[in-house]
Amino acid sequence: MNNKILGKSIVAVSALAVIMIVSALLFILLEIYLGGRSVLSWQFLTGNPTEGMTEGGIFPAIVGTVLLVLIMSVACVPIGTITAIYLNEYASKKSFFTKMIRFAVNTLSGVPAIVFGLFGLGFFIQFIGTEMDRMFSADGSLLWGQPNILWASLTMALLTIPVVIVSVEESLKTVPNDLRGGGYALGATKWQVIRKIVIPNSISGILTGSILAIGRGAGEVAPILFTGVAYFLPHLPEKLSDQFMNLGYHIYVMATQSPDVEATKSIQYATAFVLLACTFSLSFIAIIIRYQFRKKIKE
Amino acid sequence: MRMDLQTEIIVENLNLYYGKKKALNNVSLSIPENKVTALIGPSGCGKSTFLRTLNRMNDLIEGVKIEGTVLFDDRNIYDNSVDVVELRKRIGMIFQKSNPFPKSIYENVAFGPKINGVSNKSQLDEIVEQSLIRSALWDEVKDDLNKSGLALSGGQQQRLCIARALAVNPEVLLMDEPASALDPISTTKIEDLIYELKKKYTIIIVTHNMQQAARVSDFTAFFYMGDLIEFTDTRKMFTAPDLKQTEDYIRGRFG
């Protein structure tokens, strides 16, 4: 009798929690949508900011964000995937070296984003960039020793690599050892087992991990603050040494740095809406991919 | 053992340790060619472990230490110069739990030849067909080779795994309780298949089903707690074993 009541109240409390979370999410979405509805338009997506950013569109910020996550992915997806494969397939579980890598990965994912920003500034710009300028620039002019989209993307990659490693490793772990054994017993080498059995059976996890990382990268601002993002640029980035605009930073700038914050209110809302729409559709794609692969394996 | 038999594998003074735990204790035996050798004994006595020493699958388990020699084709397979990958192509393995790859039936069988560099489509088709015929599965699947191997029944999956092993043209087949998870009809099919296969292959099969050992094997080895207790002709083993310990075990199991 008592158990029954307990069981029922646990269900009720859980349902209440779910309802609260979902309604909070819906409320935020609705609030953002209603606030930005008046300026959301095709011109808003494809136009440049005008009138000291109190009018016009956010096209450069969209392009900058897309370029940032693309370059970041080129760095973080391969590095993260290879590290995960090493950790799960090659590394001896008990070795000191493996434990060190794991410790590093876990610590890395707990470091505040702003610390990555400072690290990027110190390491990529002041150390690597400055050294590159000293070696390659004949007249001593500054090219790599200042913030740009390359350093920002690499800094962001440092933040998202643990995301990739953890989710790829999770999916590698779901490949049953029986399958690996089946491959070895046919005379497959370790690399053949990994390439033909392990990776094809965890490809959905690798893709999902990459997309999650991209979503995370698209939403973060702190790592790019000192490493490449710009307040306003009249032109789009063309080279890796150019600065760029960014959706998240754009919201921040309009909300705190604009001479007329009130006038930018609806643009802030609309920009937030675009950013959310982007990350949501990434998550949605991740879900679709996972679903498709599950279906394919069952067939 | 009769003198006219050719020997396929000679195991001498084999010891195996999982870390500090000893799982095989000074095992020596000669496995005859083109015969079925059954390994019997209570659960945990080291049958699977012994089987895995023959194609070096124990190498994949961390902390395993092996002493002694396993002669195959006049060479110690634990010699440093032996190519393990090559060895496993010559000594195939069927697992207790059937483990087809989540690929099509065709791709399952073609997996081995493909990693061996066979890429010619008609040649692959031929190998796939022949292997499925030899594993007695062809008639059941010939019209849906593109269906997933996982869509087959348990017994069919196990025969698919046998076809997959045959496709790399091994000389020896190791089977670890290949029918323990199957229904009686599928079990009979596997046993009939083993009878066919021994014409061409040397087969070593682990089983804890005494009737099965008596039906399919020519020779039987009785293991107990890591020791090889007795190894002899199957008929003799099940009628008049040399040792009382063997007799007790077999009588107990036949019940």
Ligand SMILES: Nc1ncnc2c1ncn2[C@@H]1O[C@H](COP(=O)(O)OP(=O)(O)O)[C@@H](O)[C@H]1O
């Ligand atoms: N991977 C392993 N790690 C440690 N001990 C193992 C491992 N596999 C088997 N053993 C131990 O070795 C002994 C023999 O096991 P096994 O060969 O599986 O027996 P059987 O196949 O006859 O049931 C058992 O005591 C078992 O616990």
Ligand SMILES: [Mg+2]
């Ligand atoms: Mg066993």
